[in-house]
Amino acid sequence: MMMTNLSTYKSIYNDTVKIEPVKQKKVLSGKGFYKKVVMSTVILMILFTCFKLIGTNATTNSSAEPQAGEQIIVVQSGDTLWSIAKQYIDESDDVRYMIFKIQSRNVLQSSHIVPGQKLIIPNLKS
Incomplete structure (x- = not known):
């Protein structure tokens, strides 16, 4: 069994390739995180309201009273x-x-x- 160094990797073509360590992103916190949460919530509320209004208008019935014989x-x-x-x-x-x-x-x-x-x-x- 062959052990390899984590920072280098030997390919099958005998070339040594340097592997960069994966950089972890910072966890969102602070003002940036809260701004994104608030903006996402506002956008979802606007979309929800628009779909409710569209659905409400699509299902309205005639409010007219029946005439004679109806x-x-x-x-x-x-x-x-x-x-x-x-x-x-x-x-x-x-x-x-x-x-x-x-x-x-x-x-x-x-x-x-x-x-x-x-x-x-x-x-x-x-």
Whole structure:
């Protein structure tokens, strides 16, 4: 077994390479450390607030009151716009048109609905 000096290393090509010892970084402490912690916290709070505001605006519902002939329903677990629209049309009506009307009336950006959400069901006859 061959012992080597920690400061030098002999390569397979018979060249001696000097290995520099690894310099350890100072542990952050004092003013620099606290500035970084405070800045990181402020940035995280700003990002969190922005995402909350975006999420809040994305899920707002129409606060308009139903007009004559319209109904308010509460979405149940397992409901889809298709199943809801199908309940409120005649056989001669198109389900896709009713889905469009429900989305328009409730200012829905997509067909995604959640249990507990209130929807205004428009009357197709008017």
